[in-house]
Amino acid sequence: MARTPRAPKPIEGAPAEPDLLDNAPPPREARTLSGHxxxxxxxxxxxxxxxxxxxxxxxxxxxxxxxxxxxxxxxxxxxxxxxxxxxxxxxxxxxxxxxxxxxxxxxxxxxxxxxxxxxxxxxxxxxxxxxxxxxxxxxxxxxxxxxxxxxxxxxxxxxxxxxxxxxxxxxxxxxxxxxxxxxxxxxxxxxxxxxxxxxxxxxMRPLTEDEVRAALNAMGADPRTAPLGEGSVRRALSLAAAGADIVKSAQRLLSPQMVRDVRAQHQLAELAAQRRDDSFATVLELVLDAIAGRAKSGAGTMSLPALDAYASLYLSVTDDRRRIEVFNLDRKEMVLAVLSRLSAADKAAGLT
CATH class of the missing domain: 3.40.50.300 (P-loop containing nucleotide triphosphate hydrolases)
Structure with missing residues (x-):
């Protein structure tokens, strides 16, 4: 019988796998599946x-x-x-x-x-x-x-x-x-x-709020953060870790009426540029939510070019997030560029 090749030897000090949250077990260890x-x-x-x-x-x-x-x-x-x-x-x-x-x-x-x-x-x-x-x-x-x-x-x-x-x-x-x-x-x-x-x-669909709450309970996290998740346990955990002040400020600044304001764009970019890694991740997560929310609400009423602009921006932000992590690029400049494109897409869609 041939021997099964071994995985690369774990490196001392390295996390077990990418994208793990401090207060959640890795999926291979998780015993509870909520929903689905x-x-x-x-x-x-x-x-x-x-x-x-x-x-x-x-x-x-x-x-x-x-x-x-x-x-x-x-x-x-x-x-x-x-x-x-x-x-x-x-x-x-x-x-x-x-x-x-x-x-x-x-x-x-x-x-x-x-x-x-x-x-x-x-x-x-x-x-x-x-x-x-x-x-x-x-x-x-x-x-x-x-x-x-x-x-x-x-x-x-x-x-x-x-x-x-x-x-x-x-x-x-x-x-x-x-x-x-x-x-x-x-x-x-x-x-x-x-x-x-x-x-x-x-x-696989997003979870209900009750299902998110059950998953949080199972891992010993605060179930009161379930509404933050909007169907995602990971989102509930990461936004709770970032803090309610950052979440509320970012959501306010991402409204179509605010994001077109250059001062609001700089306020949000400053939030993302804070030294805490979870601040940057939270702002990008909320930016992606805002883009997806605009496209979803405009389905059936917006023009196809407007919807395509939001779709293209969504994929671009996911790419930019990876590049920032790899090359240590300027977080503030990246967020300002994304917000400028979001404002332009809002204008083309007739939201401002």
Whole structure:
């Protein structure tokens, strides 16, 4: 039996994986999945048939539980005797060998791909690199420990550069038997059509406020912050950490009537440029919310060029956020440029 290739050796002092919040467990350790009963049901049905999928695309807003569901599926699939039905609700025994190995990141039949740590820069790289994706080849070239499934979780497709996406596409073309790819996408428009066509897509909706509250309770966080989440547990946690003063100020300054004012733009940019990392992340999160909210409210009434302008700006901000993290660019200048474009888009859409 071929040996399963090991993951890169953890670097001392490096976080376990990117984008972790201080007060939340990593998805591989999370035991509670709030909401998403329909998505769970679809997965159970998919693996109960004669032709289970070999690639699944879980898509939806950031922080709603996509990675948590992917690992819940991994525990059920890798902890079940090959050829038997998956347990209802993807339930698993937390004390089983498979569950403990997955939580520790040591299961030989599971490969979790994320943005790698840059030891020189002491931070995670901005992209999920082609070298990371190429780890799939030796992983799938090995023999499964028990003759069962092997699983690759790509977290997230949005983070891949073009070379990495092409390497993933090649791996998806002819996967070995009993291989499952689970791709996570926060922004559907970032998924290449050629990759999407090889996947069974499952759209996951934002959580209800009660579901966000239940998730916060399960992790010991303050459930009173649930309304901040607007369907996302991650958003509720990060905005609560940033502070109500920053959130309220940013939301006020992002209204169409305020954002066109140069003084308001500078006030918001100053908020983002504060030394606290969560201030910058919070302002960008609220900018993205404002852009998405304008487009959503204007669907059916705005012109297509106006909606396209908002869509283009949304994708641009997500790209700019990664570049800022990687190259330590000027936060204030970046925010001012985005707000200027947002003001122009509002004017073109007739909001100001």
């Amino acid at each position: 009963a329909e998505a769970v049901e679809r997965l159970v049905e998919a693996f109960g048939g004669a032709s289970p999928p070999q690639a699944i695309l879980l898509e939806g807003p950031r922080g709603i539980g996509k990675a948590t569901l992917a690992f819940r599926l991994a525990r059920a699939l890798l902890g079940t005797i090959p050829g038997t039905a998956l347990p209802a609700n993807l339930a698993d025994d937390p004390e089983s060998r498979a569950s403990r190995q997955i939580a520790a990141g040591t299961h030989p039949s599971l490969l979790h791909l994320t943005r790698p740590w840059d030891e020189k820069g002491k931070k995670f790289k901005g992209d999920l690199t082609v070298d990371e994706v190429r780890r799939i080849v030796p992983f799938l070239g090995s023999t499964s420990a028990d003759g069962g499934w092997r699983m690759v979780i790509v977290d997230a497709v949005d983070d891949m550069n073009l070379n990495a996406a092409n390497a993933l596409l090649k791996a998806l073309e002819e996967p070995p038997r009993r291989t499952l790819f689970v791709l996570i996408a926060h922004v559907s428009g970032r998924v290449l059509p050629t990759i999407r066509s090889r996947c069974r897509a499952i759209r």
